[in-house]
Amino acid sequence: MLEIKHLTVAVGKVEILHDVNMTINTGETHVLFGPNGSGKTTLLMTIMGFPRYKVLKGKILFNGKNVTSLPLDERARLGMGMSFQRPPVVRGVTMRDMVTACLSERANEENIRQMMEKADLEHFLEREINYGFSGGEIKRSELMQLLAQKPLLTLLDEPESGVDLVNIALIGKLLNEILGKDCPIRDRRAMGLIITHTGHILDYVNARTGYVMLKGRIVCEGDPHEILRTIKERGYSECAICRI
Amino acid sequence: MQDINLDSYASADKELPYLDDLSTLSPEDKARMLEVGIVLDSENQRSGTFLQMDNTPVHTCATQKGVEVMTIRQGLEKYAWLSDYLWKAVCKDSDKYTAHVEAKQGNGYFIRALPGVKTEYPVQSCLYMTKGESVQDVHNIVIAEEGSELHIITGCASSVEKEGGAHLGVSEFYIKKGARVTFTMIHRWDPGVVVRPRTGVIVEEDGLFLSNYVLLKPVRSLQMYPAAWCVGKNATARFNSILIATPGSEMDVGSKVFLNAEGARTEIISRAITTGGNITARGYIEGNAPEVKGHLECRGLILDGGGIIYAVPELRGTVAGIDLSHEAAVGKIAEEEVEYLMARGLNRTEATATIVRGFLRVDIEGLPPVLGAEIERAVQASEQDVM
Ligand SMILES: Nc1ncnc2c1ncn2[C@@H]1O[C@H](COP(=O)(O)OP(=O)(O)O)[C@@H](O)[C@H]1O
Ligand SMILES: [Mg+2]
Numbered sequence: 202m203l204e205i206k207h208l209t210v211a212v213g214k215v216e217i218l219h220d221v222n223m224t225i226n227t228g229e230t231h232v233l234f235g236p237n238g239s240g241k242t243t244l245l246m247t248i249m250g251f252p253r254y255k256v257l258k259g260k261i262l263f264n265g266k267n268v269t270s271l272p273l274d275e276r277a278r279l280g281m282g283m284s285f286q287r288p289p290v291v292r293g294v295t296m297r298d299m300v301t302a303c304l305s306e307r308a309n310e311e312n313i314r315q316m317m318e319k320a321d322l323e324h325f326l327e328r329e330i331n332y333g334f335s336g337g338e339i340k341r342s343e344l345m346q347l348l349a350q351k352p353l354l355t356l357l358d359e360p361e362s363g364v365d366l367v368n369i370a371l372i373g374k375l376l377n378e379i380l381g382k383d384c385p386i387r388d389r390r391a392m393g394l395i396i397t398h399t400g401h402i403l404d405y406v407n408a409r410t411g412y413v414m415l416k417g418r419i420v421c422e423g424d425p426h427e428i429l430r431t432i433k434e435r436g437y438s439e440c441a442i443c444r445i
Numbered sequence: 446m447q448d449i450n451l452d453s454y455a456s457a458d459k460e461l462p463y464l465d466d467l468s469t470l471s472p473e474d475k476a477r478m479l480e481v482g483i484v485l486d487s488e489n490q491r492s493g494t495f496l497q498m499d500n501t502p503v504h505t506c507a508t509q510k511g512v513e514v515m516t517i518r519q520g521l522e523k524y525a526w527l528s529d530y531l532w533k534a535v536c537k538d539s540d541k542y543t544a545h546v547e548a549k550q551g552n553g554y555f556i557r558a559l560p561g562v563k564t565e566y567p568v569q570s571c572l573y574m575t576k577g578e579s580v581q582d583v584h585n586i587v588i589a590e591e592g593s594e595l596h597i598i599t600g601c602a603s604s605v606e607k608e609g610g611a612h613l614g615v616s617e618f619y620i621k622k623g624a625r626v627t628f629t630m631i632h633r634w635d636p637g638v639v640v641r642p643r644t645g646v647i648v649e650e651d652g653l654f655l656s657n658y659v660l661l662k663p664v665r666s667l668q669m670y671p672a673a674w675c676v677g678k679n680a681t682a683r684f685n686s687i688l689i690a691t692p693g694s695e696m697d698v699g700s701k702v703f704l705n706a707e708g709a710r711t712e713i714i715s716r717a718i719t720t721g722g723n724i725t726a727r728g729y730i731e732g733n734a735p736e737v738k739g740h741l742e743c744r745g746l747i748l749d750g751g752g753i754i755y756a757v758p759e760l761r762g763t764v765a766g767i768d769l770s771h772e773a774a775v776g777k778i779a780e781e782e783v784e785y786l787m788a789r790g791l792n793r794t795e796a797t798a799t800i801v802r803g804f805l806r807v808d809i810e811g812l813p814p815v816l817g818a819e820i821e822r823a824v825q826a827s828e829q830d831v832m
Contacts, residue, residue: 251784272787273787274787274790274791274793274796277788277790278790282788283788285785285788288785289781291786292803292804293800293803293805293806294786294799294800294803295803298799298803299789302789302790302795303789329803350790
């Protein structure tokens with residue numbers, strides 16, 4: 202379970218998130234909508250624990266443990282994982298190095314090969330990570346690393362943006378495996394929080410709850426399909442005045 | 446770069462006995478030699494061996510037909526023509542170090558591949574400095590005859606008991622038409638040793654010279670600027686170097702290539718890491734003929750410790766129709782990259798080590814796997830010094 206309580210976050214001197222509350226129960230996937238610059242990425246980065254994002258107030262509980270001031274890598278080892286929208290190129294560090302890190306003690310030739318195949322990246326094993334990758338390749342590589350990492354909580358920042366139709370099906374398939382969609386609900390433990398701009402991702406994952414974020418606040422919480430329909434019909438301006 | 450007073454060193458003129466069986470060397474010496482890629486206990490992955498201790502060659506052998514491994518003096522006795530190659534690729538009066546080697550008549554290896562002969566395994570040569578404070582004067586010649594292929598691994602090292610001393614090494618390479626030479630040199634010195642290699646390479650038509658240089662352990666002072674002249678059409682020279690400067694180490698290292706014939710090519714790649722020492726990383730490419738192409742890449746990484754990296758890439762073009770370029774970057778490890786790896790569960794130290802290992806990974810085209818493995822091993826062994 203992920204519990205976010207009264208979270209207020211600043212980047213530099215600017216307060217970006219204000220009093221954010223959210224609960225994701227074990228086995229649930231939630232989606233986060235919101236216009237550009239509303240603070241969605243900031244929320245994900247804060248949950249994951251990137252040091253640039255300073256928690257001024259509130260706390261983050263992960264399976265009951267207060268992780269608010271835990272370093273990034275410790276959160277990763279507790280079972281949090283994130284896909285990057287624009288991951289850095291790390292010269293000389295190969296895809297093999299990354300998958301090996303993600304698989305951790307499960308790293309062996311067979312498992313590495315299996316991961317690469319699942320993401321259609323067999324030929325990328327010795328490539329320098331993200332160097333000269335296309336948009337679709339970056340998405341697939343990010344999801345493949347998550348698949349190898351097997352996090353309990355998966356944080357995804359616009360996984361479908363800039364992906365063509367051929368890739369989106371593969372990405373949907375990877376997502377389902379990461380989030381354990383094929384696993385019966387009562388046994389499902391994987392949790393997800395997905396930022397989506399277009400809502401396309403709703404066709405591929407079972408999202409339980411949706412949120413709308415505006416100017417660093419969560420202004421709406423409810424059925425994700427219903428929220429998406431409202432946004433499509435009336436835009437985010439409606440959310441600003443709507444108080445269901 | 447600090448001046449070296451060669452008169453302050455003792456002369457190491459004492460002749461050492463010839464060693465038939467190198468496995469009788471002390472375990473410490475053998476371990477040092479192994480660190481620089483010299484395998485003495487089983488030579489089955491080598492097509493020849495040369496070992497010089499201080500100023501005496503103590504062992505030479507060649508195990509492949511068509512490959513010659515001997516001392517320069519033996520070579521001069523055997524072949525009158527060899528004197529024509531002496532001091533042709535390196536000028537004897539370039540500086541006081543070459544002059545010293547000439548005055549002392551420095552001995553060293555003469556390695557030659559006969560026309561069309563291709564070595565399966567590398568020839569290994571080791572220049573070893575035993576204890577004491579003395580000067581080692583070395584003069585080497587490598588000739589790859591037309592159409593031959595020769596791989597050499599050279600390990601230069603000082604013994605565990607070494608306090609100081611100077612290594613002066615003149616090396617001349619002659620790559621004939623269509624021949625290919627890979628020359629992999631691993632250095633392993635001690636904090637008191639000063640090193641002045643002087644290297645010249647002449648590459649003829651369609652010839653290839655590929656040099657890999659690895660220096661990972663402390664050295665008091667190292668200065669070298671090997672030069673290659675691509676004199677034949679489509680001649681190629683490539684230099685890769687990997688340098689790690691720990692506190693107290695001073696290095697001024699570069700490679701120089703003159704593209705003097707149509708279609709000649711070069712690539713100079715260097716990776717420098719400082720954990721407190723100072724590195725000047727140079728590169729110079731001169732294009733003197735049409736349709737030549739050269740690229741210089743120099744990347745430096747400054748880790749904690751207050752070291753300095755000074756990158757000096759230089760290009761000079763004297764005719765139209767050439768293509769020369771360079772890129773140089775000096776900096777620290779990007780925090781964004783460390784965080785990316787940490788988000789995958791590596792701790793900060795592991796993430797940094799992975800990035801450093803990646804930085805030092807230079808893909809070397811045309812290098813036999815056994816030599817690639819030696820470089821990889823040497824780099825890995827030094828990781829603990831960096832972290
Ligand atoms: N590193 C940063 N430095 C300064 N401002 C930032 C930084 N990251 C985000 N912001 C600001 O925070 C706000 C929210 O950004 P972000 O979380 O990226 O929004 P979204 O993902 O919803 O588009 C924006 O106004 C953005 O300019
Ligand atoms: Mg965003």
